[in-house]
Amino acid sequence: MMWKEIWTTYGGRIAGVTVGVVLGILYFIVGFWDMLFFALLLWIGYTVGKMKDEQNGPVIPWNRLSEWLMQRWRPFK
Template sequence: MERIWKQYGGRLAGIAGGLLFGFIYLFMGLWKTLIFGLFVLAGYVVGHWMDTRENLGDVLESIVPDKWFQK
C-alpha cells in the first residue's frame, strides 16, 4: 500500500478531492461549493504559513500567480 501511495499519491488525493467537491456541488450548489473551496484554500495557506513560519506575503506569492501581484 505504501508503494502505491508513493507512486500514485497525487492522483489519489486529486480523485478524493474531486469526489469531495463533486458531492458538495451536487448537494449544495455552485456558489456554496466555490465559497467552500475558498475556505479550503485559506486553510491551506494558513497551514503552510504555520509549517514554514515564512512571511505570509511570501507564501501567497509562492501560491498565487505573479500576474496578480503586479503594481
C-alpha cells in the first residue's frame, strides 16, 4: 500500500491519534496525570478522526443546536 493511499484512507485517524499523543505528552511534561487520562485523549482523537474518515458529519450538530436555541429563546415573542 502506498503512503498516499494510506493517508487518504486513514488520514483523520492518524491526525487524531497524533494530536492526542502530542496533547498527552504536554500533560506529562507540565505535570504527571494518570495513564487513564492519556488513554482518554488518544481515544477522543481516534474517534474524531474516524468520524472524519467516515464523513458522518460534525461531532456537535451546530446548525441544529443554533436553530433550537433561536426557537427556544426568541428575543422578541
